[in-house]
Amino acid sequence: MDPHRYCQERAAASGSSFYYSFVFLPPDARRAITAFYALCRELDDVVDECHERQVAEAKLDWWRGEIARFAAGAPEHPATRALHDTPQGRDIPADLLLEIVDGMAMDLDHPRYPDFKSLNLYCYRVAGVVGEVAATIFGGPRGEHDRDVRRYAHELGLAFQLTNIIRDVGEDVRRGRIYLPQDELARFGVAEADLLQGRDTPEFQALMQFQFERAAAHYENALAALPAGARRAQRPGLAMAAIYRTLLEEIRQARFPVLRARVSLTPLRKAWLAGRTWLFP
Incomplete structure (x- = not known):
């Protein structure tokens, strides 16, 4: 083929x-x-x-x-x-592709993360680097904008990965993986058994609201970092952001049903969000 x-x-x-x-x-x-x-x-x-x-x-x-x-x-x-x-x-650069492989390999050794700092390395490898590569492919102005575009790409990649983690809590725990930091589980009074048994408690809701607010902040950081002169070239990333931010908000409005269900957007809605962002970046 x-x-x-x-x-x-x-x-x-x-x-x-x-x-x-x-x-x-x-x-x-x-x-x-x-x-x-x-x-x-x-x-x-x-x-x-x-x-x-x-x-x-x-x-x-x-x-x-x-x-x-x-x-x-x-x-x-x-x-x-x-x-x-x-x-x-x-x-x-091959080094960036190898970073992604190393990130995938972390799933073999790290089914749990003690804190957000350790989780952040994983997110950088599997999402931040992906964002940087994608932003380079999309192109646009170079030189003075490079550093800001890289920062935008890393922040946006992290926001995407945090959204995925929120969406997939139940699915991941059934695979034996918990990406919610262990110290945050303890802080909010959520036991691993609660996740495994699908207990949608007030403590779980508070924990997920905290995760939502962190992901939302990274979307804001990404958009704030993107120079105005680079927005047109980075429309694909902005379209992804529109789709993922809408998904994140849908999950929040549904009160985080992620232990037992996977929230998703319809293909028609994704296409509409992408098309609208492409026309009006």
Whole structure:
């Protein structure tokens, strides 16, 4: 199969909010971000779908070798081949891709996080770096804006990951993982058994409101950091932000039913939010 077709089908099948945010891009940038997204999905699936640790470790090691081949100009996997086939993709530093692999590997060793500081490293690797790479692919003004755009991208990536953590609390705990920091569980009086047994207590509601407020603050920080001159180029990220912020607010308004249900937006609503943001960034 053609590598770009493989990535397109991988992205479309996921139904992710990310897919809706970059359908408006010019062809070259759209192919690059679609390939990058497909690569991230491949890496994420290693840990989610491999139930034996040794198998997951072996696959992640293969991906480290594949990234080395990507850097050398000879990738083998359809996602990395498609990424290397685009000018924007070839410019991605291999070190950043390896950071993402290292982030996925943390799921093998860290089913719990003692505090937000330790969780922040995980979020940086699996989301902040992804944001930085995506912002580079989207392009826009360079030079004086670079530092601010990188800050925007990292803040936005963190906000996305915190939203995912809130949305997936029940699903993650059933997989044996708890991304809510342990010291915050203790502070709000929520036991792991409460999560495992789906107890929607007043203490759990207070804990989740705290998580909501932190995620919302990172969205605000991201948007405040983005220079006005870069907003047009970063429309795909802003479209993602519109979708994810709406999802976060939906979860809050539904009183955080995340222990037993997965809140999501309809494809039509995602497309509408993305289109509106693209037209009016």
